[in-house]
Amino acid sequence: IEFMSSPFSCAAVELLDNLEMKKFKVGSGEVSNFLLLEKIKQTGRDILLSSGMSSFDELDKTINFLSSAKGRLSLFQCTTSYPTSASRVGLNVISEMKERYSLPIGLSDHSGTIYPSLAASAIGAELIEVHVTFDKRMFGPDASSSLTIDELKVLVDGVRFNDETFNNKINKNDLTEYLT
Numbered sequence: 352i353e354f355m356s357s358p359f360s361c362a363a364v365e366l367l368d369n370l371e372m373k374k375f376k377v378g379s380g381e382v383s384n385f386l387l388l389e390k391i392k393q394t395g396r397d398i399l400l401s402s403g404m405s406s407f408d409e410l411d412k413t414i415n416f417l418s419s420a421k422g423r424l425s426l427f428q429c430t431t432s433y434p435t436s437a438s439r440v441g442l443n444v445i446s447e448m449k450e451r452y453s454l455p456i457g458l459s460d461h462s463g464t465i466y467p468s469l470a471a472s473a474i475g476a477e478l479i480e481v482h483v484t485f486d487k488r489m490f491g492p493d494a495s496s497s498l499t500i501d502e503l504k505v506l507v508d509g510v511r512f513n514d515e516t517f518n519n520k521i522n523k524n525d526l527t528e529y530l531t
Contacts, residue, residue, distance in 0.1 A: 379403030403431035
């Protein structure tokens with residue numbers, strides 16, 4: 352498990368940089384905060400950019416601004432709604448982002464289920480972000496939109512299963528393995 356945090360101030364960036372955090376997660380509300388983004392960019396660390404509250408125009412400007420960053424830049428399709436309903440997940444945006452940007456594209460899911468993340472992995476998402484809780488009945492703003500530890504395990508197993516199915520092509524014209 353790798354420690355990550357989303358800074359919301361330049362002082363937080365400095366603190367996390369001093370802690371040698373490997374990646375910075377930029378929350379949806381900070382996508383156009385160029386002062387904060389400049390501070391993060393100066394660290395040279397990888398940046399995971401969430402798109403929840405941004406239009407493509409805003410994302411274009413931010414990605415252009417971050418294009419000179421030394422670290423790897425990744426982008427998440429995200430809907431800023433807790434929990435996110437199936438009709439608002441926006442899996443279609445993943446392919447639009449893949450066409451528009453030459454970046455690793457993922458899904459930041461707040462549905463509280465494993466289904467959108469499994470679907471995203473099946474359509475080519477390279478990254479999955481979910482919130483995790485010990486119990487969905489716990490107090491807190493993210494509890495109902497989070498996965499339990501057990502659900503996270505099922506999700507990880509499902510993504511690995513999907514990866515194996517896509518990485519092992521079957522030749523329908525060569526059925527010799529079934530004839531022996």
